[in-house]
Each structure stands twice: as structure tokens, then as C-alpha cells.
Amino acid sequence: MNPADGPNAPLMHSFMAIKRHIHADEIAEYTAFIAGPHGAMITGAMQTIDGGFGA
Amino acid sequence: MSDFSGKNILVLGGSRGIGAAIVRRFAKGNGNVAFTYAGSEEAAQEISSETGAAAIHTDSAERDALIATVTGRGALDILVINAGTAAIGDPLTFEPDAIDRMIDINVRAPYHAAVEAARKMNDNGRIIVIGSVNGDRMPFAAAPPMRLPNPPYRVWCAASPGISASAASPSTACSPARPTAT
Numbered sequence A: 001m002n003p004a005d006g007p008n009a010p011l012m013h014s015f016m017a018i019k020r021h022i023h024a025d026e027i028a029e030y031t032a033f034i035a036g037p038h039g040a041m042i043t044g045a046m047q048t049i050d051g052g053f054g055a
Numbered sequence B: 001m002s003d004f005s006g007k008n009i010l011v012l013g014g015s016r017g018i019g020a021a022i023v024r025r026f027a028k029g030n031g032n033v034a035f036t037y038a039g040s041e042e043a044a045q046e047i048s049s050e051t052g053a054a055a056i057h058t059d060s061a062e063r064d065a066l067i068a069t070v071t072g073r074g075a076l077d078i079l080v081i082n083a084g085t086a087a088i089g090d091p092l093t094f095e096p097d098a099i100d101r102m103i104d105i106n107v108r109a110p111y112h113a114a115v116e117a118a119r120k121m122n123d124n125g126r127i128i129v130i131g132s133v134n135g136d137r138m139p140f141a142a143a144p145p146m147r148l149p150n151p152p153y154r155v156w157c158a159a160s161p162g163i164s165a166s167a168a169s170p171s172t173a174c175s176p177a178r179p180t181a182t
Helices: A009-014 A024-035 B016-026 B041-051 B064-073 B096-120
Strands: B008-012 B032-037 B053-059 B080-081 B126-130 B172-175
Touching: A024 B016, A024 B080, A024 B126, B008 B016, B008 B064, B016 B041, B016 B080, B016 B096, B032 B041, B041 B053, B041 B126, B053 B126, B064 B096, B080 B096, B096 B126
Parallel strands: B008 B032, B008 B080, B032 B053, B080 B126
Antiparallel strands: B126 B172
């Protein structure tokens, strides 16, 4: 929908502190952390993973 | 790497993008993984073959089917609600059905799936919602098309995972006893 090589990429990156698309694997690793033993007491929380897009 | 062996895991929306990466990650950790898909039959079968995860056709917009799929997986340890969609454009010209479908998938489905999973979730269970900064803190998210599907709970993030990899904002709720408090 919005690939890293798509026409909107430069615009998207212009808002970001870290100017690249996030890899799906990076979201998956976060999910695994939350789902794993270290995430046992994390609840009702939200983690933004946007490379600083909305910062 | 976390070990998910013995864990019963369901990923809603797992055939592509972020969802597929999540399916792969849990499968790599030896979890017992199942995932749903709606439109991407071929991609779903590929992920299934690759990971050994069970692919289940379920459109999250269809409440009864969604509930049946969640309950059909028994006592879950981990539910990941990743399926999502987006309607982008001018609210004055949106197709009403497209808006309703977005609300069904992004707002209603996470609620029903979480509640049904929580009814019999194992101790130390996890419910994780993959949302988007579009539904939370994107600077121009105050525009009606983005705000419309925003539910009262912050973790019920609206919009599409994978619409932009730069806009994924995972959120989490780990208490099966209080699913609606997520």
C-alpha cells in the first residue's frame, strides 16, 4: 500500500527522525517481546514504533 | 530468542506484511500458531507451508465467523489482533459500506476477538493489538476520516497495519481478566 520504493516514500520519510521504512520483522520482534516472559507485567500500554513519524 | 513452545497462538490477519512476520516469529519460537486471512488465499497457504502454522479463512468483518474461529482454537496463550483496513480520502464521498467495513474490522472485531479469547485464555495470556499511528498520534489524524473509527481505548488503534511500515504502532494488553481495560 505504501512500499519503501513507492511515490510517497520521500514524503513519509520527511516526517521521520529515522528516515527509512520499518521492517515488518521489527514489529514482529516487539510483539514477541511483549508476548514473551519479559512482557508479563506490561498491560494497558501502547508502544509507538514509527521512526519518529509522529514525534 | 523467546521460546514459545507449548503456547497456543492465534494471529488475526497473518498472511501478509506485519502479520506474516509475526506468524514467522512465533513459529520460529516453536509456538503452536494459527492465523486468519481474508483475501489472500495464496499468500496464506505459502506462509502456512513455510511455517507449519494453520491458515484459517476468516473475515474479521464477519462477527460470528470471527468468534467461532477464536473459540475454535480453544484456550489461547497469545492472541495477536493484526487484521486491519483503512479508508483514506474525503469523508464526503466515502462509500458508506467501506466505512462500515473499516469500523467492523478495526474496532468491533478487536473487541469481540479479545473478549472471546479472554473467556478461556490460559494464565499469563497476552492480547496484543497491532494498530497504527494513524489511529493514535499522527499529526493530521484529527481529520474526520482518521478519527472516525477511533474507539475509546487507545490500544484499539484504527487504520491499517502495513499501510506504511513507518506507521505501525503496536499496542498491548496482557490481562485476560480485563480484556476491555486494554
